[in-house]
Amino acid sequence: MQLFYTPDIEPAHPQYFLSEEESKHAIRVLRLEVGSEVQLIDGRGGFYTAVIQDAHPKRTILQITSVTESYNKRNHYLHLAVAPTKNIERLEWFLEKATEIGIDEVSLVISQRSERKEAKVDRLNKIITAAIKQSIKAYHPVLNEPVKLPELLARPFDGQRFIAHCEPGDKLNLRGELLPHGRYLILIGPEGDFTPAEIESALQNGFKPITLGESRLRTETAALEACFEVNFLNRI
Structure with missing residues (x-):
């Protein structure tokens, strides 16, 4: 083909x-x-x-x-807000693989501990385009310009909102929380994680804390794990 x-x-x-x-x-x-x-x-x-x-x-x-029309339309909507990694190649890898697995929107979120404050969206979009051609997807994921975390938290979102972080405390499992065929926004922090104050602000804005397993994951790995879990749980 x-x-x-x-x-x-x-x-x-x-x-x-x-x-x-x-x-x-x-x-x-x-x-x-x-x-x-x-x-x-x-x-x-x-x-x-x-x-x-x-x-x-x-x-x-x-x-x-x-x-x-509507070729292989997905039965859910996944928006991942991910802190750009210090090594931009790791972010590129995530975008390629997440596109192949299935994602609808990505926001590059800048938090207090972010080591990278900007990213060339045009170049990253080319990687996404190559990935949709590779995986034969008719929908091109939306890649948003970098945005500061407080601004993203204040934006309305019609769906479930989650935040993955490494701070201690009770956390939910996506398997038990995800409403099938819904809309989801998941926050993934930078290499140094979100600050306690940022986590509290997210919780106050309706985000639920989630766990992605027992291992400590890199930013791009955590984002891809969240992408995989959401897609897997929506297969039926």
């Missing part, structure tokens, strides 16, 4: 022009020709089958032959 990401495609239009970058990849790298069948995803749930009409390396013309 030759899959291309085409966010500007319109289902009602029978033709589509691949971007110069995608055209070059299709014709120069993949050696596709007139009559070759390809698949397209728009990041909004649309999955398309098309045939090459003009194999031009800068402006390949496609004829759309079929459209599937």
